[in-house]
Amino acid sequence: MGIENLSGLIAATFTPMATDGSLNLDVVLTIVDQLLDEGVSGLYVCGGTGEGVSLSNAERQQTAEAYVNAANGRIPVFIHVGQDSLFAARELAKHAAEIGADGISAITPTYFKPGSPSTLVDSLKMITDGAPDLPFIYYHFPTKTGLDIDLLDFLEQAVVKLPSLFAVKFTDSKLHDLQAALALTDNKIKIFFGIDEMLIGGLVAGASGAIGSTYNFAAPLYLKLIQAWQNDDLVEAQRLQALSVQMVRTFVPFGGIEGQKAMMAMVGLDCGTARLPLNKLATEATEQLQNNLQEVGFFDWGRP
DSSP states (O other): OOOTTOOEEEEEOOOOBOTTSOBOGGGHHHHHHHHHHTTOOEEEESSTTTTGGGSOHHHHHHHHHHHHHHHTTSSOEEEEOOOSOHHHHHHHHHHHHHTTOSEEEEOOOSSSOOOSHHHHHHHHHHHHTTSTTSOEEEEEOHHHHOOOOOHHHHHHHHHHHOTTEEEEEEOOSOHHHHHHHHHHTTTOSEEEEOOGGGHHHHHHHTOSEEEESTHHHHHHHHHHHHHHHHTTOHHHHHHHHHHHHHHHHHHGGGOHHHHHHHHHHHTTOOOOOOOTTSOOOOHHHHHHHHHHHHHHTHHHHSOO
């Protein structure tokens, strides 16, 4: 599937689980069908939203296969393969290519961190060597990785040494870095913005689209936001973004992944609970979250 002009909303998918924490991949087809119906442009599998770092490599491969098979060429699927073992990450990249994924992505190792731009590039090259023909999205998330490497210093080397580099998943509030990255690469590298509640800022700064978790259950809201921005209706775009902020502020007290997994069940896509070390929401907490969402009107303005 051609992805050169990919834009819009890429859903960072959840990994469905049973109550005991085991995989429950039977519902993946239903998830993909509904996301397609609601206008999502792509899928980003086994990232933080998908609890990829809490899955074994075998489970990550099973999850990747389930989403690629469910998509069946109807929508691009990117598999996040990053982890602390670069050798294991390379095997995940190789597997992604074998099952027909449209691209791969990786965050940097987070325990032993690359100490320089060149080491970061070398680390990512080891991963991409497992799938040299697949487009690669570098996952830039400094507050999560703790990596103190300037994005521009990295990109100066990466555009030369990582021929499969396709895009950056930019999960950072420093929009000036986003703009500088686009200028440095002459817009040849795409930027997908990664902070849902700041989407309008990312779009204005030049992002091609966005990769995020809330697009799983609130894509209609964000698609209206994008349309308003494209129509130069900044007031409407700001209003819709404010609703996004309100939604996020409503579920975050219940846990980022935990609260959102509960919301998936509320919109008819039961993904189960989160896996330890994340918490499992008690029934009372889930009911309270649903009540709070009803009070702010989410099920009216966040859904089709």
